[in-house]
Amino acid sequence: MRKIKFIQIRNIAFTATLIIFTQSCHKADNASLSDNSKYVLPDSLAKTLVFDSIQNCQVTNTITLSGKVAFNDDEVAKIYPMVSGVIQGIQVMLGDYVHKGQVLAVIKSTEMAGYSNDLVNAETNLRVAKKNLDATQDMFKSGLASQKDVLTAQAAFEQAKSELNRVKRVLNINGGNANGETVVRSPISGFVVEKLVTNNMSIRSDNSSNLFTVSDLKNVWIIANVYESNISQVHLNDPVEVSTLSYPDKVFIGKVDKMMNVLDPTNKVMKVRVVLPNPDYMLKPEMFANVKVTNAANQQAMCVSSSAIIFDHSQNYVLVYHTNADIKIVPVQVINTVDNRSFISGNVKLKDKVIASQTLLIYDALNN
Numbered sequence: 001m002r003k004i005k006f007i008q009i010r011n012i013a014f015t016a017t018l019i020i021f022t023q024s025c026h027k028a029d030n031a032s033l034s035d036n037s038k039y040v041l042p043d044s045l046a047k048t049l050v051f052d053s054i055q056n057c058q059v060t061n062t063i064t065l066s067g068k069v070a071f072n073d074d075e076v077a078k079i080y081p082m083v084s085g086v087i088q089g090i091q092v093m094l095g096d097y098v099h100k101g102q103v104l105a106v107i108k109s110t111e112m113a114g115y116s117n118d119l120v121n122a123e124t125n126l127r128v129a130k131k132n133l134d135a136t137q138d139m140f141k142s143g144l145a146s147q148k149d150v151l152t153a154q155a156a157f158e159q160a161k162s163e164l165n166r167v168k169r170v171l172n173i174n175g176g177n178a179n180g181e182t183v184v185r186s187p188i189s190g191f192v193v194e195k196l197v198t199n200n201m202s203i204r205s206d207n208s209s210n211l212f213t214v215s216d217l218k219n220v221w222i223i224a225n226v227y228e229s230n231i232s233q234v235h236l237n238d239p240v241e242v243s244t245l246s247y248p249d250k251v252f253i254g255k256v257d258k259m260m261n262v263l264d265p266t267n268k269v270m271k272v273r274v275v276l277p278n279p280d281y282m283l284k285p286e287m288f289a290n291v292k293v294t295n296a297a298n299q300q301a302m303c304v305s306s307s308a309i310i311f312d313h314s315q316n317y318v319l320v321y322h323t324n325a326d327i328k329i330v331p332v333q334v335i336n337t338v339d340n341r342s343f344i345s346g347n348v349k350l351k352d353k354v355i356a357s358q359t360l361l362i363y364d365a366l367n368n
Helices: 002-037 110-142 147-173 228-233 359-367
Strands: 051-053 055-070 076-079 085-088 103-108 181-185 190-195 201-203 212-215 219-227 239-244 252-263 269-277 288-305 310-312 315-323 326-338 341-346 353-355
Touching: 051 288, 055 228, 055 326, 055 341, 076 190, 085 110, 110 147, 219 228, 219 288, 228 269, 239 269, 310 359, 315 359, 326 359
Parallel strands: none
Antiparallel strands: 051 353, 055 219, 055 288, 076 212, 085 103, 085 201, 103 181, 190 212, 219 269, 239 252, 239 288, 252 269, 288 341, 310 315, 315 326, 315 353, 326 341
16 A cells, blocks of 8 residues: 555655656747847848937927929119000010120110201201301401300300200210111110010000010029928028929029018018029029928937937837847837938937837837
8 A cells, every 4th residue: 555655745746846847948949949039130131221329419400392493683673664655676586695785686666866967957056056056156357256256156055065965965875877767776785685575566655565574594582482380490591402393403592682571462482592603594484493492400309310200100119239139129209300311319329329220120020
């Protein structure tokens, strides 16, 4: 009986030892499996990666405005008719380049015929007054005329000379032509950007319409619209980048040159002006333009390359790299993004090394 009990106790002890040993082995296998399932960045991939580090940067803000290319109003000449008449001999077309003093057209005018007649009369009166003065001076020397007669003749001569000068100035202002025509010339060098007349068209000097507009397009204005909500983000001398539909790969660099400190009553926008050099005449008036305004805020924040930011499930992350076997997914908050730099806050430190390429691939591998 004792022997049977001893055998039963021995069997129970053996069974318990076996169970404990089996559980220990199972735990060891699980631990080994857990270690083997941890993601390790392959050396071949690590050699191709781009890394960046967390830095301390001055926060900058950007805002994109809509605008258009406009003439430089300081270098624009609107040419109005000085006399009434019929315009003929137009020698330029819209878009032509003209030089200062170049003839644009000729106006046949009855007013110019009257000015020509005034010139003839003034020249005749001056000759008569000169002969009368000479004769009076000779008579004065012979005692046949008084000093008063000489002074009267001298005054008449000066008046005739003054009248002739006046008539010549009027003619010069109106083209200087004594044949009943006035010549329309360009007052500046530039492009004909407006042409509002045709040959044989009757014009009047009291009409408010101009004949031509000539503009020097060596520099142009960009007029941009700033909505009320964005006025505080735009300042005088802020650097800007201007792009157009015509040249999508070309960026024109300038700055805010002037702020029109009133709102347009119709659109409720404030206008700002950017002056840009235009040596190759690439920018044409009335082109649409996108104006990106950048200004520096008076604060510092951590920044990193925008390519290092991963967005998933309404949260931004970065991959902080220590070794190929030690890569941590760290959530961050993006304050602002300017060009290829993102300003961030979160549980990261300055000089932390982060992965800035193949981020989605590595992020998915770490999560799986």
